[in-house]
Amino acid sequence: xxxxxTHLMFQGEAQQAIDLYSSLFSDFTVGATENYGADEGxxxxxxxxxxVTFAGHELIILNSPPVHDFTFTPAMSLFVDFETEPxxxxxxxxxxxxxxxxxPPGDYGFSRRFGWLTDRFGVSWQLNxxx
Numbered sequence: 616x617x618x619x620x621t622h623l624m625f626q627g628e629a630q631q632a633i634d635l636y637s638s639l640f641s642d643f644t645v646g647a648t649e650n651y652g653a654d655e656g657x658x659x660x661x662x663x664x665x666x667v668t669f670a671g672h673e674l675i676i677l678n679s680p681p682v683h684d685f686t687f688t689p690a691m692s693l694f695v696d697f698e699t700e701p702x703x704x705x706x707x708x709x710x711x712x713x714x715x716x717x718x719p720p721g722d723y724g725f726s727r728r729f730g731w732l733t734d735r736f737g738v739s740w741q742l743n744x745x746x
Contacts, residue, residue: 621672621674623687623738624677624679625676625678626678626683626686629678630662631736632738633645639709639710640695642670643667644668645667646665646666647665647666648662648666649664651678664678669693687733687736689717689739692738692741693741696745700728703730703742703744706742707730707732707742710742711732712735714733717733718731718732720742727746728743728744729743
């Protein structure tokens with residue numbers, strides 16, 4: 616049976632993203648990692664790949680050295696249900712720093728509180744407090 620993982624490709628900022636996400640979510644755990652070696656176009660020892668588990672979901676985080684003509688799109692986002700409003704508000708505030716708010720936290724009729732943003736790395740997050 617196939618297994619699905621979400622793949623996030625960063626362009627040089629993967630370690631900074633992992634540091635931010637793991638500081639916000641206690642269940643954001645980094646498993647196996649691989650670093651770049653000598654002669655791979657980036658400083659030796661720079662994070663290349665990380666296998667991450669977040670709320671039971673597996674992520675593959677890649678640090679791509681070349682700059683591409685594309686980045687993340689908000690159409691693909693990480694949707695996170697929170698248990699309390701303060702948890703949602705804290706995560707929203709930290710993730711939206713130097714990012715873009717698409718829907719500020721509010722009651723949009725489909726949950727008690729919801730907010731949508733793109734963080735400073737370009738990853739789209741939908742943060743939700745279920746009814």
